[in-house]
Amino acid sequence: MFELLGAGLANIVQAKYLVPLFIGTLVGVVGGALPGITITMTVIVVLPFTFGLEPLQGLAAMIGVYVGGETGGLITSCLLGIPGKPSAVATTFDGFPMAKAGEPGRALWLGVWASIFGGLLGAVFLVASTGPLATLALAFGPWEYFSLFILALSMVAGLVESSLVKGLLSGAIGCVVTILGNDPVMGKERLTLGIKFLEGGIPFLPVLIGVFAFAQIMSEVQRMGGGRKALQAVDRGLSLAVSHLRVMWEILSRPVLLLWSTFIGLVIGVLPAIGGSAANMLAYDQAKKFSSRPEKFGTGIPEGIIASEASNNANVAGSLVTIMAFGIPGDAVTAVMLGALTIHGIQSGPLFISQNATLAYGMFAAYIVAHAVALAILLPGVRWMLRIVDIPKAILFPVVVVLCVIGAYALNNTVDNVYVLLVFGVFGYAMVKFGFPLAPFILGVILGDQIEINLIRAVMSDSDPWLFLTRPISGGLLLASVLSFAAALWQHRRVQNRTAAAQGDADF
Amino acid sequence: MLSASLVLFGLTLGLKDNPLVPIGPGFYPRIVLGVTAALSLWLVVADAAGRRSRKPAPAPDHNYLLVGLMFLLFGLYCGALAFLGYRLSTVLYVAAANALLDPPRGARGWGRVALVAVLTAFLTHLVFERYLTVLLPRGTWTGF
Numbered sequence: 001m002f003e004l005l006g007a008g009l010a011n012i013v014q015a016k017y018l019v020p021l022f023i024g025t026l027v028g029v030v031g032g033a034l035p036g037i038t039i040t041m042t043v044i045v046v047l048p049f050t051f052g053l054e055p056l057q058g059l060a061a062m063i064g065v066y067v068g069g070e071t072g073g074l075i076t077s078c079l080l081g082i083p084g085k086p087s088a089v090a091t092t093f094d095g096f097p098m099a100k101a102g103e104p105g106r107a108l109w110l111g112v113w114a115s116i117f118g119g120l121l122g123a124v125f126l127v128a129s130t131g132p133l134a135t136l137a138l139a140f141g142p143w144e145y146f147s148l149f150i151l152a153l154s155m156v157a158g159l160v161e162s163s164l165v166k167g168l169l170s171g172a173i174g175c176v177v178t179i180l181g182n183d184p185v186m187g188k189e190r191l192t193l194g195i196k197f198l199e200g201g202i203p204f205l206p207v208l209i210g211v212f213a214f215a216q217i218m219s220e221v222q223r224m225g226g227g228r229k230a231l232q233a234v235d236r237g238l239s240l241a242v243s244h245l246r247v248m249w250e251i252l253s254r255p256v257l258l259l260w261s262t263f264i265g266l267v268i269g270v271l272p273a274i275g276g277s278a279a280n281m282l283a284y285d286q287a288k289k290f291s292s293r294p295e296k297f298g299t300g301i302p303e304g305i306i307a308s309e310a311s312n313n314a315n316v317a318g319s320l321v322t323i324m325a326f327g328i329p330g331d332a333v334t335a336v337m338l339g340a341l342t343i344h345g346i347q348s349g350p351l352f353i354s355q356n357a358t359l360a361y362g363m364f365a366a367y368i369v370a371h372a373v374a375l376a377i378l379l380p381g382v383r384w385m386l387r388i389v390d391i392p393k394a395i396l397f398p399v400v401v402v403l404c405v406i407g408a409y410a411l412n413n414t415v416d417n418v419y420v421l422l423v424f425g426v427f428g429y430a431m432v433k434f435g436f437p438l439a440p441f442i443l444g445v446i447l448g449d450q451i452e453i454n455l456i457r458a459v460m461s462d463s464d465p466w467l468f469l470t471r472p473i474s475g476g477l478l479l480a481s482v483l484s485f486a487a488a489l490w491q492h493r494r495v496q497n498r499t500a501a502a503q504g505d506a507d508f
Numbered sequence: 509m510l511s512a513s514l515v516l517f518g519l520t521l522g523l524k525d526n527p528l529v530p531i532g533p534g535f536y537p538r539i540v541l542g543v544t545a546a547l548s549l550w551l552v553v554a555d556a557a558g559r560r561s562r563k564p565a566p567a568p569d570h571n572y573l574l575v576g577l578m579f580l581l582f583g584l585y586c587g588a589l590a591f592l593g594y595r596l597s598t599v600l601y602v603a604a605a606n607a608l609l610d611p612p613r614g615a616r617g618w619g620r621v622a623l624v625a626v627l628t629a630f631l632t633h634l635v636f637e638r639y640l641t642v643l644l645p646r647g648t649w650t651g652f
Contacts, residue, residue: 052640394610
């Protein structure tokens with residue numbers, strides 16, 4: 001393992017891989033710093049540029065975007081009080097008050113160094129656990145895969161805060177997208193509605209790009225035109241210089257906080273399609289609960305920044321574990337990576353690491369080196385990043401849309417994919433407006449085919465349906481699905497009762 | 509969603525089973541569409557039951573006209589790609605979208621719109637066609 005990692009590191013520092021990694025990280029830092037531009041959108045923008053590259057070059061660029069985005073998101077959180085991305089929301093709670101209190105450099109660099117430490121601790125988990133988990137997954141038959149995918153879908157749908165039914169329905173609609181076109185086992189045409197393009201099924205990348213990019217762009221567009229002024233609460237002339245050794249000591253002198261936040265980030269990352277937005281809030285909440293001075297949280301203390309930033313960077317490692325060991329995307333960014341792998345003819349899943357060891361360890365190395373690259377970008381360029389935030393969205397959004405069109409078109413050089421982009425762009429925006437979560441939908445689109453293939457393979461191997469329950473791993477996974485669903489139901493009931501009680505109090 | 513899933517469910521009933529496979533091509537779609545229809549129905553009933561007790565929420569101050577126009581513009585762009593080709597349709601789309609989102613004032617504003625549109629089309633075309641060997645759409649009317 002160490003030899004392969006060493007070879008991966010030696011490989012990734014070559015100019016042909018380091019340049020895309022550097023550019024990806026730079027784009028990620030900028031995208032992460034721009035409020036209203038998420039890492040998912042940034043990685044979607046980068047996707048078409050990777051089509052003409054080698055697989056490791058493209059994946060290095062995407063990993064750079066992911067790590068850079070998680071690190072860059074804290075810049076505006078700390079200095080402007082606006083989270084650059086959802087996974088930096090909790091950073092704002094203490095980062096911005098600290099910056100306003102005259103310590104912007106301390107707030108910023110606490111976040112950056114916590115991101116680096118959290119990310120590198122995550123790397124240890126990524127490198128050490130992906131291989132063993134993939135080996136475990138190799139013992140899976142179609143029954144276990146079917147149950148695993150059902151568990152992934154039920155967990156994601158159940159974690160939706162607004163409505164459990166909407167979460168489940170969103171996942172089911174995602175699966176509906178995959179049943180249009182030829183059936184994946186015998187290739188028999190079904191539900192094409194007479195549309196020739198549908199015979200090959202709907203490609204998932206234009207769906208993903210359309211749903212995520214347009215849901216976000218249009219959600220920003222609907223708020224435009226109100227003449228709102230940008231917030232510039234912290235004086236941009238203030239010095240951001242700090243003693244880096246002192247900042248590092250502030251973090252390392254809180255080892256339990258750092259390790260626990262990293263652990264939370266990893267666990268949330270491993271769980272499918274949840275992402276850093278939940279990780280940073282949960283880590284912040286945990287840090288507050290276990291703190292000896294919880295009342296100080298929100299006033300500008302280092303613990304809040306460390307917890308949030310260590311967890312969201314560790315989350316990246318967790319997401320990479322899931323996609324590399326099981327072929328299940330940990331979040332939307334890794335879903336795009338899954339698409340990039342497919343374009344290059346590489347099958348993700350348990351065989352990925354053994355069949356593509358050079359690529360897999362190259363990805364590990366890219367993840368580790370991306371942290372150093374992000375640091376190298378931020379050390380001289382953090383003040384410059386604040387200027388980028390001023391780019392007008394009226395210019396940014398049309399350019400992003402054009403890159404989305406190229407990404408969809410270039411998949412197989414057909415304008416039909418652009419029409420899919422349009423249809424699912426409208427659909428994604430409508431879903432957001434009606435309160436349907438996007439994560440279960442995308443997971444349904446990605447896993448729908450696999451669920452069907454494994455269901456049919458299982459039935460073809462042995463027609464006894466009880467095997468799904470009597471095989472220990474499969475039964476355990478299905479039991480976990482039921483428990484996850486029951487827990488989500490209980491949680492929703494509790495929230496509803498609490499809301500109803502609060503409304504009752506308000507009425508009186 | 510309820511009606512769409514019911515219609516599709518009806519269509520799956522016409523799918524013939526394959527003698528080589530114990531379950532036919534309609535088996536899994538029926539499960540998925542059945543679940544979708546049941547969940548949609550659940551949502552409709554829950555929404556109808558909740559509507560009676562719920563107070564109407566204040567309408568948010570959102571610019572839906574701008575969203576509609578942006579989607580319309582994007583639809584026209586998608587349609588134009590096949591006829592006008594990538595370069596011309598991109599110049600037109602970026603200029604129109606930019607002008608719509610931030611209406612230009614005076615010649616300088618229009619100059620900025622034109623510059624952004626031409627630069628976007630030119631640079632993306634250069635990078636993708638020349639360096640990344642990604643062929644972008646040619647227009648049937650324009651030939652480029």
